[in-house]
Amino acid sequence: MTEENGNMNSLFKEIVAVVGSEHATMEEFARRSYTRAPFYSMGAGGRGKTPAMVVRPGTTEEVSEIVKLANKSRTPIVPRGGGGSVSPLPPLHVGGDNNILMDTQRLNRIIDIDTDYMTVTAESGVILSALAEEVRKTGFHVHTVDVPIHMDSIGGVLSGFLGGGEPSDMATAGTMNDYLLGLKVVLPTGEILQTGGGPATNINQARFLHREAGGPDMMGMFVGDGGAFGIKTEATFAIHPHPPVYLPGITDMGSRENMWKAFNELVSQAPYPYTRLLAFHEEGGPWYFVHVIRAHSEAEAANRKKVIDDICSANGGKPAAVGDEIMQIAGMFSARRLGQQALPAGSTMTYFGEALIPRLPSLEYLDDLNALLDETVGDLDIYKRVDFVVPYLRATTITGILLYFGKGTTRDEASGRMFQTALHRMEELYTEKYGGWTETHQGTSMSHSASAWSPAFRSFMRTIKQSLDPNDIMMPGLWRI
Amino acid sequence: MEALHLKALRDKISRCMGCGICRGVWERKDQAMCPVWATGIGFEDSTPRGRVTVAQDILDGFIQYSMPLAESVFRCTDCACCVTTCDSMDPETGDPIVDVPSIVSAMRMDLVENGFVPPHVRDYFKAVHVNGNPYKLPQEQRGQWARGTGIEPFAGQDYLFFAGDVGSFDERGQVMARSVAALLVKGGVSLGTLSDRELSDGNDVRVLGEAGLFQYLAEHNIETFREAGVKKIISLDPHSFNAFKKYYPEFGGDFEIFHYTQILEALIRDGGLVLSGLKARVTYHDPCYLGRHNGLYDPPRNILKKVPGLDLVEMRRNKKSAFCCGGGGGNFFTDMVGGGINSPSRIRVREALETGAEILAVTCPLCAKMLDDAVKDEGVEDRLRIMDVSEIVAEAAAG
Structure with missing residues (x-):
């Protein structure tokens, strides 16, 4: 037995004493099962690093005890949420x-x-769809992420490995982080910290009223930290009365020019007439808008729909003749349809170049992205490619290509080619040429984003990290600083 | 180490996108959910997505079969909820693209052939192999449940009535077998039993990966049925029904197979049984081997709808989305999933209570036993009764 193995075995025993033998494992098959990322190759290229041990704590206190033990032995910790990250973890x-x-x-x-203070507090492992449903039962709405809502956990999204928290109404409401009021975090030393005001802070408040009340807001530093500053165990969010009216629609905009003129008019409206908006087209086909209106009354929904219809109509749009195929494509952007596609045998679905882009050059970015796609995987069996543009508030969009490979292309071949050939050039495209950023689902961008930090910010972050985590056990090396 | 059975499924395994929706959706109480994941036992490898990942790792040579892995693989209840939630079908064939149950089944066969069999599973195999039943009871006792029902030994009647292991040997199962048999006799159905000439149907043996033992059981039973002149079989147990219908034909067993609810439904519809009525609110639990595996959702419901005064209400998870009681895939005998406050059967009892029903109707002796125990564990015996559909009909017939 090597010294390292011996140390791990010893640490394992101590951790088992904290959580029980049924909640800790060093079995290889169990450890490897955590390294899978949706959409990526099953092969080595798309898998994360295999951990030496997996532990499943059930309380904040257990998390704290484990962190203290890891600190003592200087063993790295990688927190994991719902397991929906599209990046290898x-x-x-x-x-x-x-x-x-x-x-x-x-x-x-x-x-x-709490429907008086309009807050919800939940542990970090709660799956977002379950959170949304429980809040909805009280007549309220909590902003959560969109497509992977059934897999993502609160902690995972707030840490930024999957999201940064794009709610289904991201187009008009911003991100989940905007509604965060408080966090309970186990620091890398094992201490338990409550942020945001309220019980367990030095501010004697009964509830999370306002983040800014009473002193500096230290909560934001844990948002998007990838778990490097601590492990989130509880979060409190603002909630709002649930708009009960749901009114979806699809419009055939014909040409790209028509779509883009209408798109720019729609996103410039105040208030936004839609809650959600998506523009997409399949290669060679017309551009479509899918919109969703959520309203507090039928009259409000009808008024907002009229604004959308008028703008679309003035730009050549007409109600879509919706076939199964279009609904399937539209469904790929729907929260409940991910993974439920009737794909042709052997096909593989993935996204290509999905990125946050300034609104005005979004279509130029799409052109460049399509050229890169042709160059990278154009010779493979591609049976469907779908361009899409989603507004992200007014000034930016989420833009990319939804890509289906046909049965002549294996998953390993497709993802391997994209991973090795296109990833770096994709990042160059959306960052250096367009001043955009990877769409925040892409956890692999953590080190890339850090590479763009200014010297002052890098130094600041290094100081905070060293102060909070003197033994560098939480996600060590995440930012490569 | 060989992974022969798994290798044959490489194409299915590689098609999994890895999204994880197969585990089920926590808040969608109207959608299917993996009972093992809901229970919260095990690690990612105990989820359907994790099982596919493990399968790929075996094929790629990253890991080997082992006893700890066997403990994880034998935990699956074969409920097929993951097929329902994934819903990715090949449009050309209508078959599931990934089909986790078949992947688990292949891994189990490989594990058995490589000698990695957890003690509870090994004991089950041994009991069936030695005794022809998992209860380690003498074959002579197999037909004792039928005493007093009026059912005769099989001698060329229209149907063979097959009670299965649980219906023959388990106390709760015997009550159900007697109830069904008595009703069918009362309704004038021509049927008989083969008693100690039958062996275990082998459904759970097959699901647990002992293909050789299953073949032996199937061939023995098929030969026995043929010698006796059996043409049509009424099965008490959906597990037997599943084996007879889907897997006995591989060995030449081409009999007409019915679940008892299909016969009972016809009897009531045609006036062979007259029901006075029963005033009660009832909800119905779909057994996985009758529902998801074989698509029989309506006969039990149609029977219950014919009972005057009975108010049939659905649980939110029903039909193809029904939540497994935890007794499938051999777990009834091996208890690999275990009990605990969030055991599948206890979750299911809570779902039944949510409907306001006072009776939870079942059509499977394994479900009956699992849910009976769960009612006791939940301490709700005064609020919810587990009744087989035949028992409800018998009460209704008695007025």
């Missing part, structure tokens, strides 16, 4: 061969829904 460059993967799915309790 744990990242290949984080930690060493002795990482502890902390599966937070047992932290799955919704602690409090």
